[in-house]
Amino acid sequence: MQQLHHLLEVDNLSTSFFTYAGEVRAVSGVSFYIDEGEALGIVGESGCGKSVTVQSVMRLIPSPPGKIVSGQIRFLGQDLVKLPEKQMTTIRGKSMGMIFQDPMTSLNPVLTIGRQMTEVLQRHEGLGKQEAMDRAEKYLEMVGIPNCKRRLKQYPHEFSGGMRQRVMIAMALLCNPKLLIADEPTTALDVTIQAQILELMKDLKQKINTSIILITHDLGVVAGLCSRIIVMYGGKIVESGTVQDIYKSPQHPYTWGLLKSVPRLDALSRTKLVPIHGTPPDLLKPPVGCGFTARCAHAMKICAEQPPGITEINPGHQVACWLLHPDAPKSTFDEKGRVG
Amino acid sequence: MKNEVILEVENLVKHFPLEEGIFSRHHKKVHAVNGISFQLHQGETLGLVGESGCGKSTAGRTIIRLYEPTSGIVKYQGKNILSYNAKEMLAVRRDIQMIFQDPYASLNPRMTVGDIIGEALDIHHLARGQKRTDRIYELLETVGLNPEHANRFPHEFSGGQRQRIGIARSLSVNPKLIICDEPISALDVSIQAQIVNMLEELQEKLGLTYLFIAHDLSMVKHISHRIAVMYLGRIVELTDSFTLYEKPLHPYTQALLSAIPIPDPDIEAARQRQVLKGNVPSPIDPPSGCYFRTRCPKAQEVCALSTPELIEQGNNHWVACHCI
Amino acid sequence: MSISVESFSPLQQGLKAEGINRPSTTLWQDAWRRFRKNPLAMGGLTVLALIILFALFGPFFSQFDYKTNNLMATNQYPNWIHPFGTDELGRDILTRSMFGARISLLIGFGSVAINLTIGIFYGGISGYKGSWLDNFMQRIVDIIFSIPDLLYVILLMVTFGPGLRNIFIVLGLVNWVPMARIVRGQILTLREQEFVLAARTLGADTKRILIKHLLPNSIGQIIIVAALQIPAAIFMEAFLSFIGLGVQAPMVSLGSMASDGRMNIPSYPYSLIFPAAMIALLMLAFNFVGDGLRDAFDPKMRK
Structure with missing residues (x-):
């Protein structure tokens, strides 16, 4: 499956905002790619860095206080991080299109x-x-x-x-862009209108073969449109994989939490929702270990001490979680807890 | 298991006059709520769903008399509260409370959290001094917040925490009925579940009755016993939440259900989505007859001529549609 | 890299992991932080503080007073004994400037205090009550607004007669109008906010809503307007004194000093220059502070 050249390849991107209180590490060490004609979903809660990631790709980070601290963004053979603003303007208008909330x-x-x-x-x-x-x-x-x-x-x-x-x-x-970035395009719309827009995007994807990055906090929205999904939390990617990977065999407790905390319209009986307790970390002082530790029901000692490495479950399905370490106790996503 | 009726709304109408010019005498109005009727039973949750502009929030605010209704009756425990004077209304306000949508706008940024929660205690002279402080701490704990945070200002809290402060505020008077005006739509998904679970727990513990206003049908279905679907200021369908999902009768309800994405790629791929055309008509100048006819796939001639009544289609399933 | 098995034991953590990390900041601290970063505003504030000290305490260190004539020492150029020189009646201009600044500042702050009171009351009621009352009250405001300030002030001063008290009254009568408009505008936008609706559902009455909810949230705007009205009032007083409608001799204000000095420009320019420079300095300082306050309280800058 490995292609030699991806349309867009983001490598170890870190973006920070330098405020009076200190450095807010909005995005730290994010890597992903998107191929031609593919639809990629980036899912996460507000403040998880999903918007900042694509704004970095578009080079639309307000600066100051924002700054791309490190990393590469390769698009059509160029590193966008180093590109002068003038050329970037052409790319933004011509090769990339963006839709806002x-x-x-x-x-x-x-x-x-x-x-x-x-x-x-x-x-x-x-x-x-x-x-x-x-x-x-x-x-x-x-x-x-x-x-x-x-x-x-x-x-x-x-x-x-x-x-x-x-x-x-x-x-x-x-201008027939190669890449269309949609940042929460349907969040401000009513459901019936949202359905219209999603249908339209699905339709357009087939018609004109543009790659789409769809950012949303709603796991339902991406399920129908995207083939691959990235789950972000606290400025990092915690899990990425195909829609089947993410929805059918999620591996990260945060992904479990996201799936279990929304009621499903097709649920058969009234079951209790399983919320994710607490609030997202303050990225002004990001936790030392895994960012999700404080809210994680499966947290181990190591989680608070070291950031987890990336484990590849199967090709393309990557998870950053200590639970996948061979020595860790086995925890799995309990489908029953959701549908009941 | 029918409990007694705690709130009864009859034919509630709220029209907002538009900009009355000195010279122009044509009275244009926003037809926000156009004659809705329903009953709320003690201890139940009634969901009020609809898209933006359907009048669901206005309905909630009119019931609690934040807006004066154009016409209609709101009976609380058998008495019409719309005829109450300010003093009588003050007593009702201890029983009916409200939770608001925007956790950022619903807390006064210049007051400490303690004063926000304690405000009703002052207004109704419920507690003073140490008792007031104790009560505030108790309320903060009820909603899972740290009592030490009473001296902090709202902007220091996250959206979910602020919403919980709003809940604590409404609980301070020991209400019987809470109108939840889109309490979760401004929150992140993981936080929504926290709030919904908290509301459910409080209902169980305190025997609260909720009027739950929202646009997210899947969340409403989860929390409500019965659901009323609104379109342009009218209730088009009213039944218990499982019947609504299993056997929706009104074309609008069907479209609404079909529009909601389900977080499952297989189901999404297999689904035949019924996409409604066009937009909700303007409430300033709504269409004749059935308001939904301009977007309805089943619209007939009769729909333009007369307004369908909300009629019972067996077993407490009420629908307002000519085509059934 | 090897990790001990021990590391994989469950982490004991309390469920209530909801601390607040950031330090508590109130509106005032926030505004002050921004204000401090603004060099012009800080410069203005420093100059203002110096002028206030000069006006308040200066006279205690002076051997002269503002009204005693000394015909032995008329029209002296600035020298060691009289750093600003003396006027045609031999009065020390430095001391007179101190007293003049006192009167000017008094009028600045005093008249703004008056129009704040009227403006907040009027604007608050008009904005919160709304409907026909608001319509009626705003038409009155419109009528007052349609008369040129200067004409209005001069007419009133002529009617009431010159004098410090009348200046207060007249400036108060004129300047509350813009203040009332600002307050009304603020109240209008705030009153539909959910926190006000929440207070109403809790049973709060009009008085409580105005005092506890609406006014505290308008305070930033009110301060900004007030800070820019102070120099306007000082200038107006200087102008009135200049045309002879202001404070009456022997009382002195910066404006009346400038007026006196005007006659002697060819031979004794310093008698105009010093009071005029004081007025200019006050204006500049107040305006810089006012602009700084606006930036500091500007809600668009708030994060």
């Missing part, structure tokens, strides 16, 4: 949608005005916006939340 903040309220879309095309693709308009119209149609001709002349506030997110997706895809 709140589309209103990334759309300019005083320009029409058409103007904003054609501007991107004129700048990055060198298209003429009419050509750009046509392309914009085509993309709006593709993301399922009716009356696109008229819609192009409208301002962002004239669109509903779901429609705005569609516009954002259309804009992100305008």
